[in-house]
Amino acid sequence: MSDFYQNGVITNFHNLTHRSVESLEKEMVRFARKRKMGLILPSLFSELEGPALDNIVNELAKVPYLEEIVIGLDRADRDQFLFAREFFSRLPQRHRILWNDGPRLKALDAELDKEGLSPSQPGKGRNVWFCTGYTLASDRTQCVALHDCDIVTYERGMLARLLYPLANPAFQYEFCKGFYARVADGKLNGRVGRLLVGPLLRSLQKVYGHSEYLDYLSSFRYPLSGEFAMRTHVLNGIKIPGDWGLEIGVLSEIYRNYTTRQTCQVEIADNYDHKHQPLAEDDGTGGLKRMSNDIVQSLLRKLATMGVPLTSDSFRVLKATYYRNALDMMEIYNHEATMNGLKFDQHIEEAAVEMFTQAILDAGQSFIERPNEKPFIPSWSRVQSAFPDILQRIYQAVEEDNNGNV
Numbered sequence: 298m299s300d301f302y303q304n305g306v307i308t309n310f311h312n313l314t315h316r317s318v319e320s321l322e323k324e325m326v327r328f329a330r331k332r333k334m335g336l337i338l339p340s341l342f343s344e345l346e347g348p349a350l351d352n353i354v355n356e357l358a359k360v361p362y363l364e365e366i367v368i369g370l371d372r373a374d375r376d377q378f379l380f381a382r383e384f385f386s387r388l389p390q391r392h393r394i395l396w397n398d399g400p401r402l403k404a405l406d407a408e409l410d411k412e413g414l415s416p417s418q419p420g421k422g423r424n425v426w427f428c429t430g431y432t433l434a435s436d437r438t439q440c441v442a443l444h445d446c447d448i449v450t451y452e453r454g455m456l457a458r459l460l461y462p463l464a465n466p467a468f469q470y471e472f473c474k475g476f477y478a479r480v481a482d483g484k485l486n487g488r489v490g491r492l493l494v495g496p497l498l499r500s501l502q503k504v505y506g507h508s509e510y511l512d513y514l515s516s517f518r519y520p521l522s523g524e525f526a527m528r529t530h531v532l533n534g535i536k537i538p539g540d541w542g543l544e545i546g547v548l549s550e551i552y553r554n555y556t557t558r559q560t561c562q563v564e565i566a567d568n569y570d571h572k573h574q575p576l577a578e579d580d581g582t583g584g585l586k587r588m589s590n591d592i593v594q595s596l597l598r599k600l601a602t603m604g605v606p607l608t609s610d611s612f613r614v615l616k617a618t619y620y621r622n623a624l625d626m627m628e629i630y631n632h633e634a635t636m637n638g639l640k641f642d643q644h645i646e647e648a649a650v651e652m653f654t655q656a657i658l659d660a661g662q663s664f665i666e667r668p669n670e671k672p673f674i675p676s677w678s679r680v681q682s683a684f685p686d687i688l689q690r691i692y693q694a695v696e697e698d699n700n701g702n703v
């Protein structure tokens with residue numbers, strides 16, 4: 298059983314009673330009469346061939362309260378898209394697949410690009426962005442959740458818990474973030490969350506001074522979790538980074554647009570495991586090195602927008618402060634692992650910290666050299682002012698891809 302600690306910044310929902318999924322779903326079905334619910338699944342075609350997604354789809358097929366499922370499919374050719382249509386056809390809920398690499402969506406993307414409104418670099422952020430556009434166009438839901446497709450420990454109670462705070466009409470929340478402990482195979486996982494983001498947030502406060510924004514980010518127990526949910530109208534006004542800074546970027550946008558009383562986090566699972574990426578970029582996706590660089594850049598760019606003066610000298614101080622903090626945290630995790638009878642490999646952990654230290658310097662350097670690079674993807678409200686019919690056209694393209702000839 299979890300504790301019932303509240304940090305005083307945002308609301309924390311814990312799993313105190315291990316309430317059954319059936320009991321939660323019964324209530325969710327009732328809520329769905331007033332607040333219809335959707336789900337966005339950003340996916341790579343390769344995930345359709347992996348072990349996790351098959352189980353996720355089987356679990357989702359049993360969910361009785363979902364109005365719509367929007368699947369963003371990246372890196373799929375025509376045959377793979379047709380395979381995906383078949384793969385997801387067992388879902389009884391209304392569902393649509395966005396074939397991001399297909400000719401219809403690519404043509405729309407090219408039009409947006411001419412106005413500088415396209416999320417140029419491919420990645421999860423871009424995939425999610427198009428799915429949010431479709432969700433707004435479809436206009437069938439009042440709240441929408443999002444989760445990754447590589448969760449090997451998925452069970453549908455995670456989704457019910459994630460959506461509950463938004464679905465309950467008696468609650469005032471606009472945004473909800475999932476948290477859990479990433480413990481699997483007898484060890485602590487979540488290397489970037491544990492060894493980069495946690496100590497970096499503390500170090501930023503030390504180097505640049507106290508900030509309510511950093512307090513807010515630090516109050517999330519798993520700021521990098523890919524599981525979050527919001528009221529659908531929130532999607533209109535948020536600008537997200539197109540890369541691995543997506544999760545932190547979304548938290549920052551929520552901070553800018555809503556009060557902390559409208560923000561909550563919920564414990565969604567007892568244990569969680571997912572696909573692990575290598576530290577360095579030897580698998581073509583950039584590994585944790587690219588991920589950490591994107592995350593640090595997203596944080597730095599946000600701090601700059603808040604008037605924090607970022608200089609090369611301060612990055613060197615930040616690097617040294619982070620390194621000390623990270624080693625201290627590592628020792629704490631070592632003790633945590635030992636007491637819980639888990640393995641702890643100090644060499645692997647320290648190698649990760651060294652890589653993250655370099656990522657901080659590299660991200661700082663990129664920020665100084667190219668302050669305008671990696672801009673946020675524009676909000677849908679801006680895109681609609683340039684292309685008033687864009688949402689209908691995305692909707693139409695997706696309908697044709699899903700129901701017609703491709």
Ligand SMILES: O=C(O)[C@H](O)COP(=O)(O)O
Nearest residue numbers: 486487488489490573574
């Ligand atoms: O959450 C994280 O820190 C990253 O996604 C890496 O996770 P992993 O260490 O569990 O692979």
